[in-house]
Amino acid sequence: MTHKKKDFLAVILAGVSALLLISPLAMTGTAQARNIKVGIIDCYSGPAAVYGNDALNGFKLALEEINKQGVLGGKIEYTTRDTKFKVDIALNMAKELVMREEVDLLVGTINSAAALAVSKTIAKEQKIPFIVWISKDEKITGAEGHRYVFSTADNTAMGGTAGGVGLSKKPYKKYWIAGDDYAYGHAIADAAWRNLKALKPDVEKIGESWWKVGEPDLVPYLTSIMGAKPDAVIFCTGGASMTNTLKALKTTGMAAKIPSWIHTAIDHAVLKPLAAEGPEGVTGTIQYLFYYPETPENKAFVDSFQKAYGTPPGFPAFNAYLTAHFIAEAFKKAGKIDKEKFIDALEGLKVKNPVGGMVEMRACDHQAVYPMYFGTTKKVPQYDFVIATDITTLKGDEVLPTCDEITKSRGK
């Protein structure tokens, strides 16, 4: 072999070696500029689809704003899977999103049991960040919370505390508790009663009734409750069952006779279909109302949402909008697409609340902290359906369990 040939080979080898050395760096550089992939598992069929769709719209609206500027040189993209309100399907979909779609984080879902299952078996075990945006079981960020799970949804502890605080200011003593016979119904009942009893020890529970989720005929239940003559009733229901409950409250005349409190009863998704037939005098709690507070920020948020989807945003849209901004800001703060760094960045992070002010992702339990509104349904001339009036605002730290309580609950 001549010198020239040897030199030529040496140059080639050096070039290849240099390329091999450089390529991982080049690949890393490319990875930094890639899009952030979010996997959404939520319910898009059955009665719960109305909430799944609302959340998705809130998320999409936020991404339109975020992606104009981009995050870490790329965009946030998402892919959805329908859980059909089933735990097993939610788990399979979450696994598929992580393993096949290689998402950077998961978000969802409306079903508390599914959220808890995904949190435990996917997020915790496979170390995938999971942000819950509708499920309300307080265990998600409470007793069963961990490093990889976050929540932008209100939970039963918050709803129950808000209800308990609101009801403790009323003169009622004898209560009846009734609701959907599933995890959420019982969790909200327990939280509301626990808080009410703590604030006003002389209240008395005179009975309970539980019906299956979606029960079409609530008249026998309400007739029975009216017969027991409680001072007030705590209803623990949601979604389509909520509309059924509100209809039955109106048709039996119970709404006019016995006061009742139902967490999320002032949600326009359930009041709007009832139009003028919605019952007046029902008190409820919620974290978002499109007509309150009347701030320029909320008005702008509602206008953008209404323009894009033809309907005002509900609380799932509010939660999902916050979720998108938490994701974007946390990745920006982390400086790279890294799951552990993302979590570190998200803890204690504050983002703009679409109604004004800031919302903090509390570091100790990964729960978003925002105010809850306590109001009573009433007909008003501005709307053709009943809305919440006499609204009291309860601050986020008033309705959340303390960090000490969270630590204690996780230590059990």
Next chain:
Amino acid sequence: MDAGHTITFAVIASHFLVGISRAMILFVVSSGLSFVLGVLRVPNVAHGSLYMLGAFVAHTIATYFGGGSVAFWFALIASPFVVALIGLVAERALFCHLYEREHLMLLLFTFALMLIFGDLVKIFWGADYRSLMAPDLLRGAVTIFSSPIPRYNLFLLIAGPIIAVALYLFSNNTLIGKIARAAAVDREMVGAIGINVSWVFAFAFVLGCFLAGLGGALVSPTVSVTLGMDHDIIIETFLIVTIGGLGNMWGAMVGSLIFGITQSFGVLFLPQFAIVFPYIAVVLVLMWRPRGILKSVW
């Protein structure tokens, strides 16, 4: 018994009335299922979807005509016919080719149809909750036996027996009704005497769809019209026709009354566990009469 209650005759009587009114809706839907089961021997799981369609169509018609009392009555009458028409198309296009298949295959086929109907309803109407208002005359409650009973429930108490008698007269006093009943007992013989069994089957299926649609339209002022209402009703109606006697119209009535009344009394006596009462009743009836209370045509 719960501490909050004082059980008096008036309380029992009012719960009895409320239970029967619920039973009337269940009867209308389950009589349609029973008819299809009896004549066609098809375990139509998609029957609940037709009930859901009845509610959605009624809501659309009532809204289109302004949502007043006249619109409600028109929707109540027109909606079952629309559902019957959809049923006719489904029967001629799909079902008529499958009657000879095994029950398991028919069960799977109708299950698939239920999923398809569910998705079509979502595509066409969306996922929002809807509510149909009862006409002014039937809104509010009247006090009977010292308890408020919604006027609409009283209307159901009248409408249910009228529909039952109309069905009875139809199946006993009209030629097509008699042929359908005969086909339920012995379809080969009906075919052997020269009757076009295919159209008898089509008629029976369409009648079943009509009743499902009527049930959906009737229930819509009392519940939220939403996706998933098909799942709720189908289990109850299958249990009702099973305990009443498969294919027996009066069996559907007896089964519905058992279901509605046990649920209502369950709420009165043990409200925490009221859900299980109708199902306990089903178990007891089937232990006593495994083929149903009245004569099954199967």
